[in-house]
Amino acid sequence: MEKYRANLLMCAGTGCVASGTPKVRDALKAELEKRGLAEEIKIVLTGCNGFCAEGPVMLVYPEEIFYQNLTVEEIPKLVEEHFLKGRPYEKLMFKDIEKKHAIPLMNDIPFFKHQVLRVLRNKGLIDPESIEEYIARDGYMAAAKALNEMTPADIIKIIKDAGLRGRGGAGFPTGLKWEFASKSEADQKYMLCNGDEGDPGAFMDRSVMEADPHSVIEGMIIGAKAIGASKGVIYVRAEYPLAVERLQKAIEICTESGILGDNILGSDFSFDLEIYLGAGAFVCGEETALMRSIEGQRGMPRPRPPFPAHKGLWDKPSVLNNVETLAQIAPTILNGAEWYRTLGTEKSAGTKVFALTGDIRNVGLVEVPMGIPLRTIIYDIGGGINKKKKKFKSVQMGGPSGGCIPESLLDIPVTYEDIIKTGAIMGSGGMVVMDEDTCMVSTAKFFLEFTADESCGKCTPCRVGTRVMLDMLTDITEGRGREGDIETLEDLSRDIIATSLCGLGQTAPNPVLSTIRYFRHEYEAHIKEHWCHAGICSNLCSFHINEELCKGCGACLRGCPQQAVVGEKKKPHRIIQELCIQCRTCYDACKFGSIEIRPAVRKKTTEPAAKDEGVKQ
Amino acid sequence: MADEIKILVVDDEPIVIRSCETVLKSEGYNIEGCLGGKEAILKMEQTAYDLVFTDLKMPEVDGITLIRWIKQKRPDTGIVIITGYPSQDTIKDALEIGIIDYVPKPFTPAVLLDVTKRAVEWIRERAPVEEKAKEEEFPPSMLNEIDRVISQYKNRPGSSIPVLQRCQQIVGYLPPQVQKRIAKGLNLTPAQIHSIVSFYSFFTMKPRGDHNIRICLGTACYVKRVEESLNKIKEYLKIDVGDVTEDKKFSLETVRCLGACGLAPVMVIDEETFGAVTPKKVTEIIGQYT
Numbered sequence: 001m002e003k004y005r006a007n008l009l010m011c012a013g014t015g016c017v018a019s020g021t022p023k024v025r026d027a028l029k030a031e032l033e034k035r036g037l038a039e040e041i042k043i044v045l046t047g048c049n050g051f052c053a054e055g056p057v058m059l060v061y062p063e064e065i066f067y068q069n070l071t072v073e074e075i076p077k078l079v080e081e082h083f084l085k086g087r088p089y090e091k092l093m094f095k096d097i098e099k100k101h102a103i104p105l106m107n108d109i110p111f112f113k114h115q116v117l118r119v120l121r122n123k124g125l126i127d128p129e130s131i132e133e134y135i136a137r138d139g140y141m142a143a144a145k146a147l148n149e150m151t152p153a154d155i156i157k158i159i160k161d162a163g164l165r166g167r168g169g170a171g172f173p174t175g176l177k178w179e180f181a182s183k184s185e186a187d188q189k190y191m192l193c194n195g196d197e198g199d200p201g202a203f204m205d206r207s208v209m210e211a212d213p214h215s216v217i218e219g220m221i222i223g224a225k226a227i228g229a230s231k232g233v234i235y236v237r238a239e240y241p242l243a244v245e246r247l248q249k250a251i252e253i254c255t256e257s258g259i260l261g262d263n264i265l266g267s268d269f270s271f272d273l274e275i276y277l278g279a280g281a282f283v284c285g286e287e288t289a290l291m292r293s294i295e296g297q298r299g300m301p302r303p304r305p306p307f308p309a310h311k312g313l314w315d316k317p318s319v320l321n322n323v324e325t326l327a328q329i330a331p332t333i334l335n336g337a338e339w340y341r342t343l344g345t346e347k348s349a350g351t352k353v354f355a356l357t358g359d360i361r362n363v364g365l366v367e368v369p370m371g372i373p374l375r376t377i378i379y380d381i382g383g384g385i386n387k388k389k390k391k392f393k394s395v396q397m398g399g400p401s402g403g404c405i406p407e408s409l410l411d412i413p414v415t416y417e418d419i420i421k422t423g424a425i426m427g428s429g430g431m432v433v434m435d436e437d438t439c440m441v442s443t444a445k446f447f448l449e450f451t452a453d454e455s456c457g458k459c460t461p462c463r464v465g466t467r468v469m470l471d472m473l474t475d476i477t478e479g480r481g482r483e484g485d486i487e488t489l490e491d492l493s494r495d496i497i498a499t500s501l502c503g504l505g506q507t508a509p510n511p512v513l514s515t516i517r518y519f520r521h522e523y524e525a526h527i528k529e530h531w532c533h534a535g536i537c538s539n540l541c542s543f544h545i546n547e548e549l550c551k552g553c554g555a556c557l558r559g560c561p562q563q564a565v566v567g568e569k570k571k572p573h574r575i576i577q578e579l580c581i582q583c584r585t586c587y588d589a590c591k592f593g594s595i596e597i598r599p600a601v602r603k604k605t606t607e608p609a610a611k612d613e614g615v616k617q
Numbered sequence: 618m619a620d621e622i623k624i625l626v627v628d629d630e631p632i633v634i635r636s637c638e639t640v641l642k643s644e645g646y647n648i649e650g651c652l653g654g655k656e657a658i659l660k661m662e663q664t665a666y667d668l669v670f671t672d673l674k675m676p677e678v679d680g681i682t683l684i685r686w687i688k689q690k691r692p693d694t695g696i697v698i699i700t701g702y703p704s705q706d707t708i709k710d711a712l713e714i715g716i717i718d719y720v721p722k723p724f725t726p727a728v729l730l731d732v733t734k735r736a737v738e739w740i741r742e743r744a745p746v747e748e749k750a751k752e753e754e755f756p757p758s759m760l761n762e763i764d765r766v767i768s769q770y771k772n773r774p775g776s777s778i779p780v781l782q783r784c785q786q787i788v789g790y791l792p793p794q795v796q797k798r799i800a801k802g803l804n805l806t807p808a809q810i811h812s813i814v815s816f817y818s819f820f821t822m823k824p825r826g827d828h829n830i831r832i833c834l835g836t837a838c839y840v841k842r843v844e845e846s847l848n849k850i851k852e853y854l855k856i857d858v859g860d861v862t863e864d865k866k867f868s869l870e871t872v873r874c875l876g877a878c879g880l881a882p883v884m885v886i887d888e889e890t891f892g893a894v895t896p897k898k899v900t901e902i903i904g905q906y907t
Contacts, residue, residue, distance in 0.1 A: 052879025
């Protein structure tokens with residue numbers, strides 16, 4: 001291998017690529033050649049680094065200096081300063097918000113500082129298409145150990161003792177699942193990987209598959225040995241083309257190198273692995289539905305028992321594990337159960353990866369030990385709400401099966417047990433932060449639209465029930481809500497939960513129940529006062545300018561598509577209610593917070609604003 | 618709406634015609650009657666009817682002969698049988714030739730209305746598909762490619778989804794005749810293939826535009842109000858979600874999370890991802906593709 005003075009690890013994850021990695025890479029390459037540095041400095045394209053908010057990002061090795069928001073224009077200056085003159089280029093470094101100084105080293109940046117990387121151990125460090133780089137980071141050592149030195153029972157014991165729980169959402173103990181399948185007698189068993197990451201707002205699995213495909217394959221080989229499977233399938237969403245490509249390449253390399261196929265790594269164990277593309281059905285994340293889908297049928301769940309560990313794919317014993325679960329297997333086998341338990345809590349051991357998104361400053365992928373407070377993730381790592389003057393309202397966890405957690409509960413530790421008490425679920429790891437401009441009724445409606453649409457239609461409570469609830473929520477958000485609707489929603493929720501066959505239906509009402517639980521006043525305001533405080537439901541709000549706060553800058557007037565704002569420069573402006581269509585443009589445009597949201601006004605009265613004057617938000 | 622539907626009732630018993638008239642006219646259907654097959658053929662040579670309700674046992678020209686004639690000369694007309702003997706062999710013959718439904722005699726107004734409604738739905742659904750089947754012609758190379766994919770997967774269990782995915786790549790969408798070809802090749806019924814196509818959102822039965830725009834409706838995009846951008850695109854291209862512009866340049870779809878939440882709100886055109894879009898930005902970006 002050739003030696004380089006420095007390695008430039010450029011993130012080529014989906015986020016950074018969309019933000020411009022390819023162009024920046026070309027410019028950087030050209031610049032290095034121009035300056036005669038091409039022999040000394042190597043550019044490596046890595047998988048997702050996780051800090052998507054500031055992409056494209058790049059890490060300079062060996063110094064570990066972190067550059068963000070790279071642009072083609074800045075490249076010549078960067079190369080000259082850092083690589084010719086040896087002065088790291090401050091302009092492209094992360095800036096501390098309060099102190100305004102640059103933070104050069106990646107691990108000093110708060111976003112990275114609080115993280116502990118196990119699943120994402122190779123993120124942004126290796127070229128995902130190079131098996132050598134994976135092996136250089138202890139890759140396939142665990143597989144070699146498991147295949148040559150361990151019995152299936154040994155493997156299962158470590159995973160059970162470690163307390164590893166499935167990271168797909170429900171948190172079923174992985175070791176136990178393996179044990180059941182291991183004990184099933186059959187001529188053929190299957191080891192399956194669930195890469196059908198369907199939760200909206202979650203992209204952990206995508207990043208792992210893109211950045212470190214070998215870690216998933218290694219986990220599957222070890223799992224296959226544990227249960228005695230000779231065939232495996234990775235089920236991946238077709239919406240993730242890059243993940244599919246990387247996995248495909250990784251499987252090919254492994255087959256060539258004797259890591260997949262017959263007599264793996266000199267052992268007597270054989271395992272074949274293939275990829276199966278999903279076709280876009282959320283319900284296929286449910287294990288029995290996923291297996292039907294691989295069989296070429298409609299992905300509809302099936303009652304359990306029989307459990308897949310006894311009768312799964314093609315009616316043979318099968319184990320389905322989530323991508324993140326599988327990526328943790330190799331280090332656990334190498335380092336042992338006790339090492340695994342050094343992080344996390346008794347019942348929720350290890351780390352969890354979260355996709356931090358929404359109204360938060362540091363959007364990205366984070367891995368933290370379980371048991372740390374939610375607040376640490378949102379404020380210390382996430383940097384809090386992305387707009388200065390806005391307040392935190394809620395964090396949504398668990399996607400359409402989860403719920404919204406309010407400010408008052410932010411100090412709970414992140415564990416399976418504590419999260420479920422809030423009415424949300426740990427879920428696969430989507431964490432969507434919402435600020436005070438979010439309407440919780442609309443949010444519940446958003447999730448219900450999703451589940452109503454994705455219900456496979458097999459069970460009536462789920463198919464019809466979610467539709468009925470959705471209609472009620474639509475009525476409430478459009479001003480047709482009635483007294484008693486909240487109670488009916490709660491009733492319906494309980495029925496749907498009790499009578500649906502699979503996880504989709506059993507959890508579909510969660511977003512509604514949790515928002516009613518913590519934000520009941522918003523539902524009531526919608527129904528009784530015709531007032532959406534956040535100003536999202538356009539039938540249920542009106543916009544008014546507080547003349548004391550208005551500076552007359554004209555930003556609202558210029559933005560208004562209806563010419564509904566009137567006023568002279570430097571004098572307080574006014575909104576003509578008859579013309580206003582509640583598009584929020586003025587609200588977003590005002591820098592002084594002078595736009596107030598009040599209940600809906602009846603149009604075509606002479607002085608519409610006057611009668612609501614007394615109502616303060 | 619109902620009065621756009623023209624129905625011809627053929628029965629040798631005037632009472633049947635009269636009762637059909639009473640029931641269906643009140644619902645606004647346009648109805649005519651005649652007492653035998655011969656008269657019906659004469660009428661149909663002059664006028665096109667959407668639906669024909671016919672008895673099977675009639676003097677001179679009987680029901681089966683009439684149905685055969687309609688199938689040949691007026692294939693777009695839907696046929697419903699009115700019969701006193703639903704178990705007879707003639708019904709089997711009629712079913713084989715192709716009818717929509719039958720009404721057993723004697724019938725109640727509710728039954729007649731129900732059958733009529735379903736028959737109308739059936740012809741409405743069928744009309745555009747059949748038209749398309751006539752106008753769409755696929756080059757032989759495309760069909761060869763489809764056959765190659767089928768033979769490659771033929772003997773593998775559970776291959777219908779990969780085959781459909783590959784064929785959609787080849788054709789761009791999955792019209793009925795492509796589905797039929799696949800069904801035949803894989804030894805499945807067209808209904809089995811269609812049940813898969815209609816279940817998974819990845820499959821489409823409509824052709825897409827030259828550029829396919831996909832808007833992410835994931836949670837992160839929702840929180841960042843992607844809907845405003847989506848509405849802007851609809852307004853700008855003058856199409857709804859799932860449609861194609863008149864010049865076939867753009868089609869618009871929504872997806873459930875593209876997993877690029879860090880860039881929310883996200884729009885994808887063909888394979889290229891655009892992050893942090895706003896109503897203003899989307900029109901600029903789309904403008905570059907025209």
